[in-house]
Amino acid sequence: MTTNKKKVLIACDSSRTLLQFRGKLIEQLLKENEVYVFTPKVSQQHVREKLKDMKVTVYENGLNGSNVSIYSDLKYIVQLYQLIKKIKPDIFFPYTFKPVIYGTIVANLCRISCITPMLTGLGYNFSDKNTKNWLVSMITKTLLKLSLSANKRIRIIFQNKDDYNKLIASGIIGKKHQAFVVNGSGVDLIDYAYSAPETKVISFLMISRLINAKGVKEFYEAARLVSEKFSGIEFKLIGSYDDNIDAIDDQLYANIKSGKVLQYVGQVDDVRPYIRDASVLVLPSYYGEGVPRCILEGMAMGRAIITCDSVGCRETINLSVKQPNGFLIPIKDIKALVSKMEHYINHTKDILTYGLNGREFARQKFDVNLVNEAMLKIMQLN
Template sequence: MTANRKKVLIACNSSRTLLQFRGKLIEELVAKNDVYVFTPKISQEHVKEKLKSLNVTVYENELKGNNISIFSDLKYIVQLYHLIKEIKPDIFFPYTFKPVIYGTVVANLCKIDCITPMLTGLGYNFTDKNTKKRWVSTITKVMLKFSLSANKRIRIIFQNRDDYLRLVASGIIGIKHQAFVVNGSGVDLTDYTYSVPETKVISFLMISRLINAKGVKEFYEAAKLVREKFPGIKFKLIGAYDGNIDAIDPELYANIRSGEVIQYIGQVDDVKPYIRNASIVVLPSYYGEGVPRCILEGMAMGRAVITCDSVGCRETINPSAKQPNGFLIPIKNISALAAKMEHYINHSRDILVYGLNGRRFAKQKFDVNLVNAAMLKIMELS
């Protein structure tokens, strides 16, 4: 390592996000710094090869990012502590809850000069009243407050202002904290290129993990309502069904897999071909998003959108009435979702116009180069 290069350690809870969400940022970082990644095991060969080609040093772990596992969490903390002691990074960049909570505490203990935890959404921890998740939310809040205790080394990154204000209102952070808001993860407009949406055979695409708070049931039920009037309309769903605490119930999953209402595609490595073949991208989420990546990808490719008037999601709809790119609907409102779907069916020109407006809005606000420039400044690397 030359004298002017810094060591940057990135920690995440899923290897799938490294290139999909952070690929361009990693490319920016490796240009002038030595980059290390602490990630759950990488199963995708192309991710391994790309990181290797970028000279990123990878350390794998067995963290279960979306599940509760005390043993694996403790093992993760110990491994991270030893790794930080070995690498001695100048900058520690964790994102998502477990790496942020555990990683920030460990990095603080090891006195890393610059710690930049990024909260990519607060999930159901601040919104859901479900009893079975309440105790998890309570523990998460307590741990988050402890890990983010204010000091000059910690610079907290949010993906929307609502999340920042919610943590302030909850007393988790205060005026002494260094906090910054960026426009989500950004989207690479050279990779997600514009294509003309299909308006003759209209199809609605949802990209999401199969969890309740993402609005999977609402999408399914709205699709049923629309197909009663318009049986030729297509509905597609991309996303993994796993052991998440908020996973949809098995009966709904079985109905989705039957293919009678929705074509279930499952998890894919590249969503671009599916967005290209879709007319409209839908995400009726009330999860507590940062800024939903799938909506940004749809906008970048010129797709009109429907999403909820909820934290993170509302950021993706242009407030300018002169350049509408989609619709905001109330959360958990199936009839409103179906009505907006029918609007596009009955006004197919809006699919084209809203899609073009969405591409422009993505350029103005969510270009990954703009977001990364802000990130490097926060990390004191520019």
């Protein structure tokens, strides 16, 4: 009996995102295909065991996705080339910058028939105000243009229209490119089940790596100002503080860890208990998101939102006056952030109403099943 199973190779820059962001997609792919993963070392045992149970073949590497290392990057390229020659995948699906740039170049050289790079946000590389890391940005743009050179095998996936338009305007891609826009990574509405938010003790939650462009300083300062005016309000911050070219400075990190203004939880494996305990989810990011996963998770669980009118973030706010689910504020505007926090404190019914509206908005637009159906079509698998 012959089999029509295809081989799908996924490349990412962090093993932590594999199941959290792509778990449901991998499950869909496994129904009729073989799935291989090329990832930095899998540090979480439950991730390793789950991938093994799913019968995903895992190959590990030493890639550092956040920083430039010529030796590490070259080693990654060689390893990926050798891996592609070994397994001969039919479809190559890289996501995040380094796997997209290096992986697409290598996959092209190896003439993989379907290459579907996903840009999960452009980060600070395309920010007009990014002068601090201009050299890194220039190199990234040059390599991205090289890797995404138009041909019939490459089908580029974006998570918002702003990123597509930005690459068109930058001359990195053109109208001849095959490009598709999906609604982020999607969110599982069963795993992230609705729960009524707490309104007696109001709690604002931010989930983010501790980098400047995510708006960590703005959240900290807004929390400090609101605490001076209102008593009994809680502020929590979840996220890793690690080696990144845009990491917050040592003084701000020390202030955050002191616990005087907000509770710093650090990195967690499961954000759901923290979202469940929160009243409002906040992300004042100007990073250049795809579509922020943490906001989708908050919406799915029925949490009102405050976020910035910035790329990716603005996709998560329903602008309908009949079904608002949160507020868009200008980037780096602490005063506006304070104002919207105070709105929820003074109008607790909006916490409930906006949360329910957000759940419905997530069901209509960001359901992971809808997103994955679109992804399979782009990969030419249905």
